[in-house]
Amino acid sequence: MSQDGAIEIKAVTEETLSAWCHAVNVGFLRAGAPLAEEVRRQRLFPGRTLGAFEGERVVATLRSFPLQLTLPGGASLAASAVTAVTTTQTHRRRGLLTRMMRQDLAAAKDRGEAVAILIAAEYGIYGRFGFGPATRMVGRKIDLKRAGGIRAELAGAVGGRLDLVSMAELGKLGPELHERWRRQQPGAINRDEQHWKTVTGELVLPVSDGWKEPFAVAHRDAAGQVTGLAVYQVKSDWDGVVPDGTVQVKDFLALDLPTAVSLWRYLTEVDWTTKVVVENLGPDDPLPLLLTDPRAATITETADFTWLRVLDVPTAFAARRYAAAGRVVLEVTDPDGFAAGRWALEADQEGAGRAVRTEDEPDLALSASALGSLYLGAESASRLAAAGLVEECRPGAAFAADQLLTTPLKAWNPDSF
């Protein structure tokens, strides 16, 4: 517990949970909404739900919970996921977030979580705490009249089949499929029971906008194995007597190309619709190239998504794989200490690598935030150097770092938390 004047940072307990939930609602500008206390109680990891208490009143909140993050190469790394960050308007800019964040990050490091991740509400908040944007999302809208359908020569899965599945079936087949899928997608995170209960409507979060039953379609290969699924809703619209509806894709998982082709063909052929909208696709997603006219899949939005903070440099960098052999010395500035110092990042021919302390001259100088951006390989050192966010102490060092850190498939995370 830490103290500053009359405001104390304390871990939330059963007794103070209700006040904490109220503060989250106030901070997220939805005062008066149901508290979702029961849902919160089920995920009250002891010591990881923090409140800033002014007497009985909670005036700032922060919560973290354990997640598994897929790394380049397919390993899972224990990460601390930070969420529910709020400070009540009357108490802002007095350092309450700073105190809670420092406490929570130090505890995460002590627990052995090598990185912390979060989804940032605003760009300007988390760089100061050593987080950097580490994955990107791309929103797309397909104009079905222009698209010309899926390319004719893509035959789809030989012997595969599609079935609409009920929400109960989705709850059964989704977790296993997702576990297989997330191991081939760097930047993906595991989905817990609450995720699937929420998606299938078994659990209706009181704070959500209301749950409407979506459609779910599963793809099975010739052997009957589930290899993909799409969850979608249809927004009906009519231009007079002409249908003008939109397919809104909520979730799309495909283990291979034939599955992706089958599912996208299905989604682009829904009667009464002229558009398909996907809010969050990976930057490397091949979807536009599956269409006869890729220009029909316009980008509606592209932005940073997962932010990442390295807490334990040797553990984090030993856990991922590397694209090439090489060695780059990084001088990391980190006022909070976690990643500070000079590190030799070394990788061998087999793709194994590590970061070790060194006294050698640095090749690149960067902040902890930039290190977080580089870690999953979705951002390049060359681009950060061009923006003045990484300093090249040796010409060519940024490109050398990129050759180590780049990934065949760009890191991506489809899930907010």
Ligand SMILES: CC(=O)SCCNC(=O)CCNC(=O)[C@H](O)C(C)(C)COP(=O)(O)OP(=O)(O)OC[C@H]1O[C@@H](n2cnc3c(N)ncnc32)[C@H](O)[C@@H]1OP(=O)(O)O
């Ligand atoms: C992972 C998530 O949960 S994302 C959700 C984040 N929450 C929200 O967006 C809800 C609305 N906003 C808020 O509740 C608050 O403004 C918070 C939580 C973002 C910041 O809380 P505060 O207690 O005011 O932060 P604190 O006083 O520790 O500020 C630390 C520094 O960050 C800066 N800062 C805080 N918020 C922002 C912001 N939105 N944009 C830019 N800078 C910011 C402050 O100016 C301060 O800078 P300084 O040290 O140079 O003076």
